[in-house]
Amino acid sequence: MKVCKFGGTSVASSDQIKKVAQIVKTDPSRKIIVVSAPGKRFGSDEKVTDLLIQLAEKALRGEDTEIEFKEVVARYQQIAAGLGLSMEIVSVIENDLHGRLANDVNDANLFMDCLKASGEDNNAKLIAAYFTHIGMDAHYMCPKEAGLLVNERPERVRALPEGDDQLAQLRDKPGIIVFPGFFGYTTDGTLRTFNRGGSDITGSLLAAATEAELYENFTDVDSVFAANPNVVDNPVGIDKMTYREMRELAYAGFSVFHDEALMPAFRRSIPVCIKNTNNPEAPGTLIVNERNYFAQPVIGIAADSGFSTLFVDKYLMNQEIGFGRKLLQILEEEEIPFEHTPSGIDNLSVIIRSKFLNADKEARIVRRAKEELNADHVHMHSNYSMIVLVGEGMRHSTGLAARAASAIARTGASIQMINQGSSEVSLVFGVHKKDETKILKELYAEFFLKSAVLSN
Amino acid sequence: MKVCKFGGTSVASSDQIKKVAQIVKTDPSRKIIVVSAPGKRFGSDEKVTDLLIQLAEKALRGEDTEIEFKEVVARYQQIAAGLGLSMEIVSVIENDLHGRLANDVNDANLFMDCLKASGEDNNAKLIAAYFTHIGMDAHYMCPKEAGLLVNERPERVRALPEGDDQLAQLRDKPGIIVFPGFFGYTTDGTLRTFNRGGSDITGSLLAAATEAELYENFTDVDSVFAANPNVVDNPVGIDKMTYREMRELAYAGFSVFHDEALMPAFRRSIPVCIKNTNNPEAPGTLIVNERNYFAQPVIGIAADSGFSTLFVDKYLMNQEIGFGRKLLQILEEEEIPFEHTPSGIDNLSVIIRSKFLNADKEARIVRRAKEELNADHVHMHSNYSMIVLVGEGMRHSTGLAARAASAIARTGASIQMINQGSSEVSLVFGVHKKDETKILKELYAEFFLKSAVLSN
Structure with missing residues (x-):
């Protein structure tokens, strides 16, 4: 049924x-x-x-x-x-x-x-x-x-x-x-x-x-595409992907499903198929629990703009138990969800969707971080984009980060943030918004056009 | 004086x-x-x-x-x-x-x-x-x-x-x-x-x-070396580096200074010179506030083992304001400092120095994260090493992450974590401990032997 x-x-x-x-x-x-x-x-x-x-x-x-x-x-x-x-x-x-x-x-x-x-x-x-x-x-x-x-x-x-x-x-x-x-x-x-x-x-x-x-x-649409068709010409369709891949893609600009919509089906492992009413013969995109990912470590590339970053720096920060927690608590009290928290030794950044911020909130957060955490430097920057490579088993694929970073380097853009290590299925690059489109095109070429050539 | x-x-x-x-x-x-x-x-x-x-x-x-x-x-x-x-x-x-x-x-x-x-x-x-x-x-x-x-x-x-x-x-x-x-x-x-x-x-x-x-x-020693001389043969000495570079290197295994020792000099911007009593004519390594980094984006590569990772996964986690803060609070209550917190969409990992953990604490943290955060999956893994590339201005250097990731790929090792984006002066790779030495050697060759050839 x-x-x-x-x-x-x-x-x-x-x-x-x-x-x-x-x-x-x-x-x-x-x-x-x-x-x-x-x-x-x-x-x-x-x-x-x-x-x-x-x-x-x-x-x-x-x-x-x-x-x-x-x-x-x-x-x-x-x-x-x-x-x-x-x-x-x-x-x-x-x-x-x-x-x-x-x-x-x-x-x-x-x-x-x-x-x-x-x-x-x-x-x-x-x-x-x-x-x-x-x-x-x-x-x-x-x-x-x-x-x-x-x-x-x-x-x-x-x-x-x-x-x-x-x-x-x-x-x-x-x-x-x-x-x-x-x-x-x-x-x-x-x-x-x-x-x-x-x-x-x-x-x-x-x-x-x-x-x-x-x-x-x-x-x-006939299927979910591997990249935004408004940016990449004729992107390939995705035949089959996992819920996790769908979630990661939906997060960064893929608008096929609102992320909450899949939850009930996901919880009961019901397969989901996205099909086209105007072309029902097309197989569509099947969303399942598991897929064989060896053939294709990257299934899609999403990009989304509108990110800000809060930077906090304090000498010997990493010896202070509770520092990171207190910073997140300030954001929580300001009712701001966060996306990523890249960290150095004496500094911590929090990536936030800019839509949750306004001038008042920004000023208050910067002031509170300075005063309550006794930080040396605190500042907030905006106009970042996140580019997310998604694919099951990505972490086990040797050389994938190298291919992605090399493709970005070819565009001449610098990488502002890399986040890999928690999700098995995604690799996130933070870049300047102005570089987003050219990077997306180059990454698409690297992971979809090259492999097409190789498999022929 | x-x-x-x-x-x-x-x-x-x-x-x-x-x-x-x-x-x-x-x-x-x-x-x-x-x-x-x-x-x-x-x-x-x-x-x-x-x-x-x-x-x-x-x-x-x-x-x-x-x-x-x-x-x-x-x-x-x-x-x-x-x-x-x-x-x-x-x-x-x-x-x-x-x-x-x-x-x-x-x-x-x-x-x-x-x-x-x-x-x-x-x-x-x-x-x-x-x-x-x-x-x-x-x-x-x-x-x-x-x-x-x-x-x-x-x-x-x-x-x-x-x-x-x-x-x-x-x-x-x-x-x-x-x-x-x-x-x-x-x-x-x-x-x-x-x-x-x-x-x-x-x-x-x-x-x-x-x-x-x-x-x-x-x-x-005549100077601080660009990599551990017990791993890399005859590593080059560092002539001049900034406090921030010293801190990042000290963090991951460089034992020249305990990180607290530099703090008073750093606060007053006093230059520090590391010299050899047995060879006082050697210029040593000068540690200063700023250096011209264009010539050399990577100044040193440190590696340290003994890291564990706590992984927590929950569907729609990123919509829950306060989730990350609560997880860090549990660690704080267990008096465990953390190093990095890479994140996916529905999951969050915390990198911890294994020395702060024991079987009891691990079991308690995993149980608390499951119960108090209602997480779907929680687990703890050990035997990770962190490899840190250090250099001022690194973030502005196009292609650096690509070179590093490609060097790691050449060793056949997979990258477990990448953390870049808060510190301007470091790029951290989490790898399996078994891969640490070969990666350090290859990164040293990439950033120190190649550039030596290029400059000749």
Whole structure:
């Protein structure tokens, strides 16, 4: 049994939804179908979720919402018409939206959540109606009825494991289940949307709870690429990678999955396949627990900018037990997560994502480090990029760091930081942002173009 | 005005002390002469300090001490005879030792300190007597009279800055001052020995307090070598390096200076010169604040074994603010200092000197990390070596990491850890201990033999 999730572009129009139906029909083991809200049909199009947010914001301000309301309904209407459905389903959606707009506006967060979630919820109803219309045994499933429980912390909504037993029963329900992504319910029945990972999380949760043989995540690319196609020309696709590789790539700019989305599938070792709704015959990228890595020590190269570094220097620092801990404590008190902590003998740097900093925080951290740690020098620099080479077994591959560092040297750029030694699957280079693109191109050439030549 | 310190081998015999006198006479600016206790005259010889420790231990156990007492006195007697001094100075030393042995044995630490310090103290008296004997205007100076104040923490004896003003007056005293290294006095007049750095610290302190133009540290090598001469054949000597380079080299196995010893000189930017008593014409190694590093980005390569690594892995770790801090807190509570903390996305390693660990501590740390941090995997491995490339400006030198990593790759060894990015002056490779020697040889060849060829 497979769980399939179709993202926004895969369910943005009637034509796309027809492809979805075809994909589901082709493989009878595709049983649980998680759907997003209709996404963009073309570059300048608006996602239904964005329309819903505008609608909710107007309603919260007490303004007239007729235009936005009609716009949302029109999208579903157009899809229903294209699918040859009667307008009955559009009435259902319209009534549903009226009901949501009648909710109490005094709790703005709950009101917003409830409207946003309607994008997925109504699309699931519509797609279930279409599946039935073309003769498939399909049923819409409400997450509340299914038991998709979430916690009570609106700032960080996460699924509760208590829901798993009930969700597991979806396996035994007859027919195809069409399940809206993006939201669940607290134990007291309040609707909450996931703030991170959206429908991907729903699919991952259901695949884990039902112990699916595969979680298929349908999107609009044939596979995950070994490097950013906006930087590298025609990068190769990745056939198979491990969860760890996916995590490391996602961390530094690979946007296929939000990193939390994979967690439930990872915990139960459910394989995940990323496939293209527009080209379902392509094998896609399979994400698994283990792979044979001898053939290819580097599977992908990610790059991300926007890093700052906090440098602290104090003579004989390394004899002071607790120095590093105190520095991290200051960052913790300022609510700043950190990425890496390269260290010398008398100095320690902390690599931070610049988005967590502002001028006030920077000044306060520098002052506190000087005063509380009695440091000799403290300063903060920005405009760094991290380039991450990812691949299982990388650490055991002799000469890999040498190849990477030599490729960087060929670009004339200097390496500001190297971090290797904890992760078995990544090697991180910190460089100046201005050098990021040329280094990424050169590393790609080193690890993907050369080996292609060698294997021919 | 210069402060000169002569180490144990430089003052081990009458012949050596004659060389010292010659060195002091050659340069009239050599004013403050700090001396160690007589060291080894040949490989299997015993240092006077070790004889004194045996003497003190026997006395503390209430055993007969005559043999050890005589052995110590005999060493001074032999030196005095060799220098043509009357036996008066030997009586002074004998009486001094009798006095120290009559101290209260109930405070074993104080008793031991007082006897150990006699090695330097009596040697200073003897050398001052010899200088006078050959017509030099020289005077023994007692650290108590000079104002060398130390703190009250016997587990970590350090000089107090309160003593500096009085020590500075040594500059204006007439003649040559012969000053015993290794000990000072607390404000209530109790003698305390430095537990780290010995006479080197005394010299460094006096050079700083008197604002000497140079602190000359005489030992038995022509210079500091670029790599361990026990591993690399005939390594080149280092002409000039910075304090930071010295610190980084000292950290990983270079034993010229204990790292604390340089601190006072460093704080006041006093240049330090390491010279050879047996070959005073050799220029030695000068340690300064800044050097022009363009000619030579790598100045030395150090290697040290005995490192362990604690690995902790938890899915989504990097989203948990405070995770790293909590791990370091556990180590702090176990009183374990750490060296480096390489990190991946979902994992963090801590490099620790194995000497701070034992089976109990290891098991407790692993258990606590699992339980308190709810980590997925925690394990501890040992038998790592750290190889440190040291050189100012290294970070700005394009291709240096590539050259180093390529040299390591040529040995067939895999790199377990790379740490670069905080220190401007070092690049650290963690490797398996079994690979340490071959890597050190290959790195030396890369950075010292190749460039020699290039410059010819």
